[in-house]
Amino acid sequence: MGAHHGPAKGLTRWLFTTNHKDIGTMYLWFSFAMFLLGGSFAMIIRAELFQPGLQIVQPEFFNQMTTMHGLVMVFGAIMPAFVGLANWMIPLMIGAPDMALPRMNNWSFWILPPTFLLLASTLLMDGGGPNFGWTFYAPLSTTYAPPSVTFFIFAVHAMGISSIMGSINIIATIVNMRAPGMTYMKMPMFVWTWLITAFLLVAVMPVLAGAVTMMLMDIHFGTSFFSAAGGGDPVLFQHVFWFFGHPEVYIIILPAFGVVSEVIPTFSRKPLFGYDSMVYATSSIAFLSFIVWAHHMYTVGMPIAGELFFMYATMLIAVPTAAKVFNWVTTMFKGSITLETPMLFAIAKVFLFTVGGFSGLMLAIAPADFQYHDSYFVVAHFHYTMVAGAIFALSSAVYYWIPKWTGKMYNETMGKTHFWISFIGFNLTFFPQHFVGLAGMPRRIPDYNLMFADFNMMSSIGAFIYGASQLLFLFNIVRTITHGKPVTDAKVWEGGTTLEWTVPSPAPYHTFTTPPEVK
Amino acid sequence: MYLQARRLLKLALSPVLMLLSLFSTGAWAEEGARWQTNMTPGITEVGHQIYDLHMWVFYVCVVTGILVFGVMFYSVFAYRKDRHPEPATFHENTKVEIVWTIVPFLILLVMVVPATKTLIEIYDTDDSELDILITGYQWKWKYEYINPNGDNVSFFSNLTTDAAEIANTEEKGSNYLLEVDEAVVIPVNKKVRFLVTANDVLHAWWVPALAVKRDAIPGFINEAWTKATETGVYRGQCAELCGRNHGFMPIVVNVVEEPEYNAWLAEKQAAAAEIKELMAKDFSLDELVARGKNVYTSGCAACHGANGEGGVGKAIAGSPIATGPMKDHMEVVVHGVPGTAMPAFGSQLNEVDLAAVITYQRNSFGNNMGDMLQPVDIYKFKKGQ
Numbered sequence: 001m002g003a004h005h006g007p008a009k010g011l012t013r014w015l016f017t018t019n020h021k022d023i024g025t026m027y028l029w030f031s032f033a034m035f036l037l038g039g040s041f042a043m044i045i046r047a048e049l050f051q052p053g054l055q056i057v058q059p060e061f062f063n064q065m066t067t068m069h070g071l072v073m074v075f076g077a078i079m080p081a082f083v084g085l086a087n088w089m090i091p092l093m094i095g096a097p098d099m100a101l102p103r104m105n106n107w108s109f110w111i112l113p114p115t116f117l118l119l120a121s122t123l124l125m126d127g128g129g130p131n132f133g134w135t136f137y138a139p140l141s142t143t144y145a146p147p148s149v150t151f152f153i154f155a156v157h158a159m160g161i162s163s164i165m166g167s168i169n170i171i172a173t174i175v176n177m178r179a180p181g182m183t184y185m186k187m188p189m190f191v192w193t194w195l196i197t198a199f200l201l202v203a204v205m206p207v208l209a210g211a212v213t214m215m216l217m218d219i220h221f222g223t224s225f226f227s228a229a230g231g232g233d234p235v236l237f238q239h240v241f242w243f244f245g246h247p248e249v250y251i252i253i254l255p256a257f258g259v260v261s262e263v264i265p266t267f268s269r270k271p272l273f274g275y276d277s278m279v280y281a282t283s284s285i286a287f288l289s290f291i292v293w294a295h296h297m298y299t300v301g302m303p304i305a306g307e308l309f310f311m312y313a314t315m316l317i318a319v320p321t322a323a324k325v326f327n328w329v330t331t332m333f334k335g336s337i338t339l340e341t342p343m344l345f346a347i348a349k350v351f352l353f354t355v356g357g358f359s360g361l362m363l364a365i366a367p368a369d370f371q372y373h374d375s376y377f378v379v380a381h382f383h384y385t386m387v388a389g390a391i392f393a394l395s396s397a398v399y400y401w402i403p404k405w406t407g408k409m410y411n412e413t414m415g416k417t418h419f420w421i422s423f424i425g426f427n428l429t430f431f432p433q434h435f436v437g438l439a440g441m442p443r444r445i446p447d448y449n450l451m452f453a454d455f456n457m458m459s460s461i462g463a464f465i466y467g468a469s470q471l472l473f474l475f476n477i478v479r480t481i482t483h484g485k486p487v488t489d490a491k492v493w494e495g496g497t498t499l500e501w502t503v504p505s506p507a508p509y510h511t512f513t514t515p516p517e518v519k
Numbered sequence: 520m521y522l523q524a525r526r527l528l529k530l531a532l533s534p535v536l537m538l539l540s541l542f543s544t545g546a547w548a549e550e551g552a553r554w555q556t557n558m559t560p561g562i563t564e565v566g567h568q569i570y571d572l573h574m575w576v577f578y579v580c581v582v583t584g585i586l587v588f589g590v591m592f593y594s595v596f597a598y599r600k601d602r603h604p605e606p607a608t609f610h611e612n613t614k615v616e617i618v619w620t621i622v623p624f625l626i627l628l629v630m631v632v633p634a635t636k637t638l639i640e641i642y643d644t645d646d647s648e649l650d651i652l653i654t655g656y657q658w659k660w661k662y663e664y665i666n667p668n669g670d671n672v673s674f675f676s677n678l679t680t681d682a683a684e685i686a687n688t689e690e691k692g693s694n695y696l697l698e699v700d701e702a703v704v705i706p707v708n709k710k711v712r713f714l715v716t717a718n719d720v721l722h723a724w725w726v727p728a729l730a731v732k733r734d735a736i737p738g739f740i741n742e743a744w745t746k747a748t749e750t751g752v753y754r755g756q757c758a759e760l761c762g763r764n765h766g767f768m769p770i771v772v773n774v775v776e777e778p779e780y781n782a783w784l785a786e787k788q789a790a791a792a793e794i795k796e797l798m799a800k801d802f803s804l805d806e807l808v809a810r811g812k813n814v815y816t817s818g819c820a821a822c823h824g825a826n827g828e829g830g831v832g833k834a835i836a837g838s839p840i841a842t843g844p845m846k847d848h849m850e851v852v853v854h855g856v857p858g859t860a861m862p863a864f865g866s867q868l869n870e871v872d873l874a875a876v877i878t879y880q881r882n883s884f885g886n887n888m889g890d891m892l893q894p895v896d897i898y899k900f901k902k903g904q
Contacts (some may be wrong), residue, residue, distance in 0.1 A: 002662065005779075052691060052695065052696075053684070053687040053691065053772065054685055054686060054687070055684055055687065059763045059764060059765075059766065059767075060763050060831075063760070063762070063763065063765075071756060085749075097888075098748045131763075132760065132762075133760045137721055137759075137760070139719075139720050139721075140720040140721065140760065140761065140762060143720075144657075144719065144720050144762060145641070146704075185683060192879075199620070207758070219650075227737075227738070228736075228738020228739060229701065230739055233739070234721060234736050234737065234738070235739070236737060266804065268598075268606065269606040270598070270606040270607060270608065270610075271608070271610045272610065273609075273610050273611070273698050274610065274611055274612075274616050275610070275611070275613065275614075277611075277616045282867075299723060299732050299733055299734045299758075300736065300741075301733065301736070301739070301741035302740070302885060304638065304639065304642045307591060307638060307642075308635060308638065311631075311634065311638070312631065315627045318627060319620055319623050319624050319627070322619065322623045323616070323619060323620055325587060326587070327618045328591075328746075329587060329590050329591045329594065330590075330615075331610075332591060332594040332595065333590060333594045333598065334598055334603070334606065334607035335594065335603075335606045335607070336596070336598060336599075336600045336603050336605065336606035337594065337595060337598050337599050337600060337603075337605055337646045338599070338600045339595070339599075347591070347595065350591065351588060351591065352588065354584070354588075355584070356528050358583070358584060359580075361576060361580065362573065362580065363577055364577050364579065365630065365634045366571060366634065366638050367568070367571050367572060367634055367637040367638045367641055368570050368573045368576070369566075370568050370569065370641065370731070370732045371558050371569055371573070371727060371730060371757065372761060373723075373732055374723060374725075374732075374758040375758070418851055434556075434558040435555070435557075437530065438556065438557050438558040439552075439553075439555035439556065439557070439558075439559075440725075440727040440756070442725065442757065442758045442765075442766075444754050444766075445756070445765060445766030447685060447696060447766050447767070448696065448766070449694070449695050449696050449697050450691055450693065450695055451555060452551060452865035453553070453554050454553055454554055455554070462841075469822070471838070490838070
């Protein structure tokens with residue numbers, strides 16, 4: 001047999017593959033499918049909220065939609081998408097032939113489709129699917145939950161196993177498989193952010209597993225972790241959940257920071273301004289993420305000392321986050337900038353994520369949070385960080401690397417159209433939500449007073465526009481694969497400096513079988 | 520060309536319109552203002568402090584944003600490849616990096632001081648002149664006025680918005696979803712302490728004009744306080760997802776002058792005394808049915824249907840419970856059905872209303888049992904179990 005062999009043929013290629021590129025591709029397609037599924041839930045939510053009154057769905061189903069939208073987007077769309085990018089790009093960026101643990105890699109992926117099938121099937125079960133919000137606060141999610149909650153718990157466990165295995169693999173790869181000469185402080189920022197993210201995942205996914213296990217015990221085995229009647233405490237659930245949940249939001253955002261830290265220097269044709277300080281800032285954010293969880297719980301009635309501690313710690317996050325934003329801006333300053341689609345998405349990400357950072361700073365102020373908490377202001381805030389912060393970065397990444405993945409160039413006009421429609425649709429959806437939140441509209445309600453009607457209608461129109469623009473994205477990707485103009489250069493982008501731009505386009509099935517030399 | 524110009528004009532005007540609306544809105548009082556874009560300072564000293572804090576942090580963000588985005592968009596325009604083909608190569612500058620770490624830190628310090636001050640004030644629940652125990656139920660609020668000399672006054676506060684308005688078959692009123700059968704009444708210029716708890720799941724009691732939001736947690740009591748400086752009717756909603764009708768359990772606070780409050784309280788106490796008297800009374804079937812109809816409409820109809828046809832809850836018409844043994848019927852209504860949405864009404868309704876509503880259910884919607892309950896039967900049933 002020759003040393004060089006291609007992929008297997010047919011279905012078994014995908015089922016049994018241990019190739020990081022195949023697995024990365026599957027992660028990306030899977031997450032896109034989940035993005036469309038979670039997005040269609042959002043469309044139902046926004047259609048119901050288009051006007052006051054109940055028109056389309058009943059409150060029970062509305063609650064299932066908000067819950068499933070959150071769960072599918074966080075665990076099915078955003079996280080697997082970044083794992084897909086990690087699979088594809090980390091070996092290529094550190095000059096490794098594959099991931100360190102390829103068989104486990106296969107398993108991490110293949111756990112996900114049945115898990116989400118199970119989760120989605122709860123919608124058809126007696127009593128309906130999970131209806132207690134993606135944060136599943138007890139006792140609504142235990143004593144008062146529909147029977148399908150047990151399946152939900154099982155699904156969360158399975159997702160956790162997948163994430164933990166995926167992140168162990170990433171850590172093992174980065175620690176052991178860097179090309180000779182690639183010291184830690186020479187790694188591309190995307191690799192750095194993923195290394196830190198993977199440690200966060202290993203640290204907090206077991207905590208989530210603990211939370212759902214306690215739920216399972218309370219529901220089926222007569223314990224009272226979260227029930228005061230049996231000596232437990234419903235607030236304990238929130239502490240455990242947010243001890244996972246806050247690092248979780250950085251798990252989502254740090255790889256996005258990594259993506260823009262690659263894209264902005266490439267299209268500014270200028271090195272990242274402060275590489276070292278970016279590494280330190282990312283590490284500080286990761287550390288701080290463990291000691292701020294209770295800022296999600298300012299209204300639970302913590303003692304004032306706790307309240308003050310969490311307020312101060314939360315405000316501190318602004319410092320490293322600001323350092324990152326300043327770094328990106330300074331990288332662009334005096335560069336030689338071109339605005340291809342990846343760069344447009346990256347700039348918009350920095351801009352809109354910072355807006356979300358500002359509202360985050362406002363939310364950190366505990367007394368003011370007594371007005372913001374659980375209002376639409378929060379909904380606006382976290383969609384600025386999650387959609388503009390993470391999903392815009394993902395779009396940027398796809399346009400940036402798709403020529404390397406497929407050997408074909410995407411259609412720039414269509415890409416830019418996708419960008420501008422997304423940008424307008426996104427802001428039209430979420431900016432007015434700041435207003436209704438401040439005016440007093442609580443989140444997670446299927447119906448509202450007339451005073452909120454105008455902004456809600458704007459918001460829904462924006463959501464439909466944003467949703468439709470993703471179909472254009474899908475079309476552009478498919479069209480690139482089938483009809484894209486072939487790319488011949490290894491270095492697709494003039495400003496690209498990282499190792500993936502040294503292998504041919506499309507990247508061959510096996511790359512770096514002999515490690516490159518890094519100076 | 521013309522179309523484009525018009526579109527641009529509209530686009531340019533929209534933020535101006537939004538800003539205008541910012542200044543034209545007052546507190547979220549009797550009627551909410553459409554296009555309200557900002558937080559209400561409300562009618563309390565603490566609310567004003569929170570509002571000032573909110574605006575101050577907002578302005579800091581705006582100024583920072585203008586500076587940072589200014590540089591960013593300037594770079595996008597001034598350093599485009601066609602204008603600036605040769606990129607600079609500078610990177611790393613320890614001095615700059617230290618400055619942009621320290622400056623945000625200093626700005627934060629300036630925010631921390633007023634935030635801490637306000638928070639300490641919010642936590643000072645001492646020396647209240649009136650205590651009200653607020654209990655969240657799925658999906659209504661119960662208010663109990665703690666009265667050190669005399670009986671406590673307590674009542675439930677239910678949404679009164681007509682189901683037809685929600686179903687879009689009738690025009691929605693201006694207080695759509697923000698109206699209740701019985702508002703909380705508090706005296707103006709008195710420090711009122713709220714003791715907040717819940718009976719089933721988590722809820723959160725939020726009235727923006729009072730700047731109070733506290734989670735209601737079953738088994739625990741949270742404290743909050745307010746001192747309203749203006750009379751009026753102020754509205755809020757449950758802020759913590761609590762199940763199906765989370766969006767349908769509003770809060771209405773009626774702030775009145777002290778004499779008016781005292782009169783109201785006296786009236787409530789008299790009504791409570793009257794119920795005590797009614798406890799001993801023997802009702803006729805017609806009296807019970809008439810009273811029970813009202814109780815049914817406010818307490819049962821949402822789940823069991825206005826005509827007992829069922830909905831989220833089982834049908835009452837022809838049901839084996841409502842046409843079966845009286846004892847089973849009492850059991851279901853008084854103690855609820857664990858594990859289902861049927862609550863235990865024994866703690867929510869008084870004996871008179873319980874007897875009335877059970878009697879009503881057995882003698883309406885085609886049910887024709889002809890039997891009835893007296894309040895004392897309920898009393899005995901509760902004691903006997």
